[in-house]
Amino acid sequence: MNAFLHIHPGLSARIRCLLLGAVLACFVAGVAHAAQRPPNVLVILTDDQRWDAMSCAGNRLLKTPNMDRLAAEGVRFANVFVTTSLCSPSRASLLSGQYARQHRVQNNFTEYPNDLPGYPRRLKDAGYETAYIGKWHMGEDNDQQRPGFDHWFSHRGQGNYFDNEFNDDGVRRKVPGYYTTAVTEHAIEWLRKPHDRPFLLILGQKAPHGGPIQPEPRFEHALDHVAIPRPANADDYASPDKPAWLKESYPTWHGLGGPLYGQKEYDRFVRAYLTTLLSVDESIGRIYETLQTVGQLDNTVIVFTSDNGFVLGEHGRVDKRTAYEESLRIPLLVRYPPLARPGTVVSNLVTSLDLAPSLIDLAGAKPLRNIHGKSWKPLLAGKRVRWRDAFLYEYNFEKQFPYTPNVRALRTDGWKFIRYPHGDGSPDRFTAELYDLVRDPLEQHNLIADPRFAAQRRRLERDIEKLSRRIGPDSMPVYEGITNVLPKY
Numbered sequence: 422m423n424a425f426l427h428i429h430p431g432l433s434a435r436i437r438c439l440l441l442g443a444v445l446a447c448f449v450a451g452v453a454h455a456a457q458r459p460p461n462v463l464v465i466l467t468d469d470q471r472w473d474a475m476s477c478a479g480n481r482l483l484k485t486p487n488m489d490r491l492a493a494e495g496v497r498f499a500n501v502f503v504t505t506s507l508c509s510p511s512r513a514s515l516l517s518g519q520y521a522r523q524h525r526v527q528n529n530f531t532e533y534p535n536d537l538p539g540y541p542r543r544l545k546d547a548g549y550e551t552a553y554i555g556k557w558h559m560g561e562d563n564d565q566q567r568p569g570f571d572h573w574f575s576h577r578g579q580g581n582y583f584d585n586e587f588n589d590d591g592v593r594r595k596v597p598g599y600y601t602t603a604v605t606e607h608a609i610e611w612l613r614k615p616h617d618r619p620f621l622l623i624l625g626q627k628a629p630h631g632g633p634i635q636p637e638p639r640f641e642h643a644l645d646h647v648a649i650p651r652p653a654n655a656d657d658y659a660s661p662d663k664p665a666w667l668k669e670s671y672p673t674w675h676g677l678g679g680p681l682y683g684q685k686e687y688d689r690f691v692r693a694y695l696t697t698l699l700s701v702d703e704s705i706g707r708i709y710e711t712l713q714t715v716g717q718l719d720n721t722v723i724v725f726t727s728d729n730g731f732v733l734g735e736h737g738r739v740d741k742r743t744a745y746e747e748s749l750r751i752p753l754l755v756r757y758p759p760l761a762r763p764g765t766v767v768s769n770l771v772t773s774l775d776l777a778p779s780l781i782d783l784a785g786a787k788p789l790r791n792i793h794g795k796s797w798k799p800l801l802a803g804k805r806v807r808w809r810d811a812f813l814y815e816y817n818f819e820k821q822f823p824y825t826p827n828v829r830a831l832r833t834d835g836w837k838f839i840r841y842p843h844g845d846g847s848p849d850r851f852t853a854e855l856y857d858l859v860r861d862p863l864e865q866h867n868l869i870a871d872p873r874f875a876a877q878r879r880r881l882e883r884d885i886e887k888l889s890r891r892i893g894p895d896s897m898p899v900y901e902g903i904t905n906v907l908p909k910y
Contacts, residue, residue, distance in 0.1 A: 429603045456613040460531035461721040462621045467631035467701055468556060472750035474698055482647050483695045484627035487706035491725055496754030496757040496765040496801055503773045505816055506741040506748040509559045511773055516540060518777035520892050527817050532560035540777040541569035544621045547786035552611055555604040555625030556580055564588040574607050580627050582635035599637045600627045601700040609711045628697035636687045636696040645697050649688040653732055658737030662867040664841060666826050666853040675824040677739040678681055682739055691733055699892040722783050725754040744814045744830035745864055760801045767800050769808045770834060793892060797849040810834055813888050818900045826900040831885040835859045838881035
């Protein structure tokens with residue numbers, strides 16, 4: 422600007438003032454335009470990470486300094502839930518802001534519909550440069566580039582922890598080494614490229630998903646010295662007030678009594694689950710430093726979350742799918758200095774449906790229609806707004822994994838009501854469940870048959886039917902059962 426201030430001295434004072442005013446106006450307009458540029462968006466998505474698998478959420482076994490730094494410099498959402506605890510349906514909900522019955526991805530073998538809007542397309546239409554790097558997992562066999570992304574670096578299905586094959590913008594190539602390192606290196610390379618537009622980058626990690634779970638060798642023994650206690654509610658699956666299917670599933674590979682989870686194997690399993698996250702945490706640190714180096718750290722909305730939770734022995738289970746807290750709850754950390762006050766903890770009832778409208782709101786892009794998610798942008802700034810007090814949970818029985826029936830549940834701020842529809846229109850054949858989450862956060866005492874809570878049960882039954890009708894028509898497969906013996910209650 423200094424060069425423009427050297428105005429020819431022969432001009433009159435009035436003309437010099439007019440010229441100087443014009444120059445200043447242009448300068449201010451340029452600064453304002455730069456300030457109005459939408460923020461970059463970076464979403465880091467893990468697979469099967471429960472909400473408490475990070476030290477900032479109180480985990481005493483696992484140290485995650487880079488997750489903790491995001492929480493300390495931004496906002497930690499303490500009550501975040503998925504509406505379907507299964508990878509593909511939940512990932513589609515994260516992208517679209519819709520329940521599974523709306524977006525139609527209701528199992529792990531269905532691809533994200535090409536005609537379904539989501540936040541990547543909205544940001545791309547708003548002028549963003551978009552990239553997807555890492556695990557996508559909607560559709561097992563197709564690794565082709567999905568609509569909405571300028572750059573694509575992903576793979577078929579689950580992928581491998583070591584030496585995975587990626588589709589790099591149409592060219593398939595095996596990338597040697599550990600998965601977390603491979604996708605992190607590629608993300609760093611992409612971030613270091615010049616970007617003359619705001620960008621969206623989604624980085625999908627494989628960890629800590631199993632099949633089997635494989636930690637990075639240098640972290641493999643990091644928790645060998647740590648005692649792994651069994652959960653306090655590990656044995657309540659056998660309680661007479663729990664549904665019969667829970668006890669039936671106990672000896673399967675979705676149950677703690679299965680052949681994979683004796684005490685020695687259980688300890689090894691939990692350690693493997695946790696130590697894969699040490700690599701993820703280190704990856705977050707490297708991405709953070711890269712954004713700092715390229716001068717985009719504070720102009721980037723950094724979101725860290727997961728596609729669903731995971732049960733590590735609670736209620737005799739080792740899986741997700743169920744409506745118990747360990748299966749439903751996920752982490753959500755957001756760092757964005759222009760809005761997010763450092764160290765804030767938000768307790769509102771947030772769901773996976775809220776990610777899409779929130780990122781679209783932050784980017785100033787065109788809102789999605791016919792969704793049930795809400796933008797948490799005002800919550801970042803500490804504003805008090807009207808918010809939900811309940812959400813619906815739905816899971817559909819899978820013939821390939823017949824260890825969990827159809828599940829429909831209502832989760833409120835303090836209560837949970839769960840039912841297990843058979844799927845053919847007949848009455849539920851398993852015991853329903855009712856939990857007072859304030860007094861019984863471990864969900865050990867099913868109050869469904871307690872006459873003292875009959876009125877509460879009726880209220881929640883009405884509420885779940887009302888919310889279900891508002892979302893839209895429900896359909897589900899017929900539950901064939903683990904043993905095909907469906908005891909009535």
